[in-house]
Amino acid sequence: MVSEKDFKVSFPGTGFPDLKVLEGHSLSRSLDVQNSPILFGCRTGICATCICLVSGNISGADEDEREVLELFAPDQPTARLACQVQVDADLEIKAWHED
Incomplete structure (x- = not known):
């Protein structure tokens, strides 16, 4: 049996809670399920x-x-x-507009 690993995705300094995301899962799909500081548009990588x-x-x-x-x-x-x-490690994410 193959077990999937969870990774932590955090948003330092935002007050948003950390997320647990399964290895190899799409970050955008995981953020859709949770409230997050990252906004999405086209979801195809062009906007x-x-x-x-x-x-x-x-x-x-x-x-x-x-x-x-x-x-x-x-x-x-x-x-x-x-x-x-694609999530394959623990990540810290800041929205681009924060800088």
């Missing part, structure tokens, strides 16, 4: 509504996501589109 700053060990952005981030969040190495993140 940049869900830009956030992520601390934690996550896989890198694909080419399409990198192009969007270069336009909307240049020189922000921790910026990601929340709709494109």
